[in-house]
Amino acid sequence: MQVSTVEIEKAATVIKLLGDKTRLTMVKILDSHDCCVCEFVEIFKISQPAISQHLRKLKDLGIVKETRRGQWIIYSLNKDSEYYLLVENILQYLPSQDYKLQELEEQGLRISCE
Template identity: 50%
Template sequence: MEHIREMSDKLKLLSDYTRLTILSLLKEREFCVCELVEILEVSQPAVSQHLRKLKSQGLVKESKRGQWVYYSLNADDKPYIKAVLDHTPDSQTILSALNKQHLTSACK
């Protein structure tokens, strides 16, 4: 039963539009918080809070480079998460839909 509870907790995170979008973007490459803020047009504290929740459930991992923190997908051992993400659009489709094809991030 504990495995089902763990799956349920992780899948609940995916029910939020912003978190599911973040995970969909992370399928292809890592992103810095500042890039996600620009893409999603959400405040930096809000993006950080979403990432904190995803990280606490082990769905994303972070790596710090200088003053910037980059996030990447961490779902290799969670096939049910990968199955959901297989049905989400790729990052180019998401960026196009949000009119964000030509991002110029300050964190580079």
């Protein structure tokens, strides 16, 4: 298996972007679950524009992608990104964040954007 390498400049950009706790947590959640902005608003207890800004930065770099489902935009980890292996290698060292989504579900706040 050939491992692709990422230029130092690009790797630094990815690592800097993931250096933000909120973005890092979002990416860890997206590693196993697709989410919409409204779910992140509830998880992080910050405004929708702030969540959208974080997601825009991740999307601009290609780390996450969005899919429209009716009126909803669903975010997921972009497994086709040139940075995917780098991101995956970082995420493997982080604890699961699934409990955050389970808490949302228990509060009746987990959105089914179908």
